[in-house]
Amino acid sequence: MNNMINTTEALTSVIDRAMKVPQVGFDTEFVWEQTYYPSLGIIQISLSDEEAFLIDAPAIKDMAPLGKLLANPDVMKIFHDAQQDLTILRRATGAFPQNVFDTQCAAGFVGLSSSISLSALLGDAIGVQLPKTETRTDWLKRPLTDRQVEYALDDVLHLHALHDRLYSKAQECGHETWLAEELAKYNDPGLYEDNEIQEVFRRVKGSGRLEAKKLVILRELASWRESEARRRNRPKSWVLSDETLISISRNSPRSVEDLNTIKPISKKEIQRYGEALLREVKKGLSIPKDKRPKVTAHYKDEESLGARVDFVLAYMKGKSMAAGIDPTLVATRAEITSLVREGPDANINDHRLLHGWRREFLGEDIIMLLAGQLSVRLDTNTGLPQPITDIK
Known part of the structure; x- marks a missing residue:
């Protein structure tokens, strides 16, 4: 089978089929060395664990069919580390993505790192080992070698099984609702705009x-x-x-x-x-x-703030470990610092930690800690922080 798509007609034919399946695996390969924007080389899509195609991006003048697939809310698009790929595809197609599943993000809700590589995640989750031999290749050069084609196809052929395993694990952990909320960020058009x-x-x-x-x-x-x-x-x-x-x-x-x-x-x-x-x-x-922009205060000037931030960070890491959630997915040090600086009367609109699943998981605890309404002790069995609310 010819896996390379290099005409709009061929692209339309494959996209018509993709519109009828529940899930499509996605990846991109690009060169980003001498330009502000990445130069898109190929786009990989898989219709199942057994069928995948390579879209020759420089050869196709009209990416509208691909844009229709990206914007279709009825077809799930499975990516690994979705943000960069989606931003590139948004620029290439003009379409705003809908219904995205990010396997890297999902990993952070099931006891793994939310920055884990695809090859490592495939090995940990479904026992698949991928050779990473073409990571520094020139994806704009034609023709692609057989090894390049095999490498590119491998990156999407296992995404369907990986999705199934990760989602099942998230359900076992009771985190599927939080995961769905986190993935919903990819539906926001503002995520792809150059507005910052x-x-x-x-x-x-x-x-x-x-x-x-x-x-x-x-x-x-x-x-x-x-x-x-x-x-x-x-x-x-x-x-x-x-x-x-x-x-x-x-x-x-x-x-x-x-x-x-x-x-x-x-x-x-x-x-x-x-x-x-x-x-x-x-x-x-x-x-x-x-x-004028606010100048970030340094800990050496605010020793008490630094101590409070370190305490809250330790609590966050302990609670995240106990729940099997990657703490880097919950909040950054800068976000914790900002919230701790404002204290229990912090403006809800200014802090991601005070919204959605993050508020439920950690934000409320932080506010109570800062207000003196919650204390923490170490669990003698796990060695992890445990909240105590019955303060007298």
Whole structure:
């Protein structure tokens, strides 16, 4: 059988069949080295554990049929580590995905890591061993070798059995409702939009060491760099380095002459971006104090906060271990810190931990701990934290 789909007609034929099955396995292979956006090489889909196809993405001009499948709520799409694949497919097809099952996410609800690799999960869950021989291959080069084709097909042929095993295990653990709630995030169109450009400065290395009046300049510079990288479809580090953005933010240049004194920006970069950089610096300087981003407090300045955060983290990890849920799925240290800082009167709208299954599992406990309405002891049998609510 010819597994490679390289025309819209062939794609339509396979998608028509996929629309009639309950589940379709999905994966993508791409190259992401010299571009802002990943360059999609192939898309793998499986209709069962025995039938799979490779979609030659560069060869197909119209991905609308695939988009219809992604958006069909009646067909479950099974991915491993779905977020990146779905974002890529959303951009390729224009469709917003519906009814997604993420095997990596599901693993976190059944006593495994929520960052586990597909090969490790297949081995742990259903005893399948996959060779990982083509992880650094060029998926844009044609023709694909027989080994590449076999590798790509293997990645989706076992997803159906893996789904069945993980969902069954989630039911055994009593976590299937929480899992369904977590997976519902993939139905939200906002998940796939480039709408956080004003927050990218938080990911600039060194941003945490800037005071507020410098941080607001970095925010404008980082947003500009992100837009420029998207426009040119080049890695943002190819536009300007993090080090350069930090240096400009610290020095707040008002003129090209000022820029020339700043390292490590080059003369070529000044010639190309000088006007834009000065414009963004000026914009940052004009923003009033009450509109500046908040500076993250450091533990050395808030020792008591650090102690409370460490205590809550230990409680979260212990409770997660006892329940068979990966603690990294529940909350990050930053989320715990934010909630602990606000205390028992925290605004529910500002914290993921105070919504849905996370509130039921942990959020309520944290609020009670912070309000002095809950205490914790170590279970002598398990060695794990155990809540005590009958405080006298």
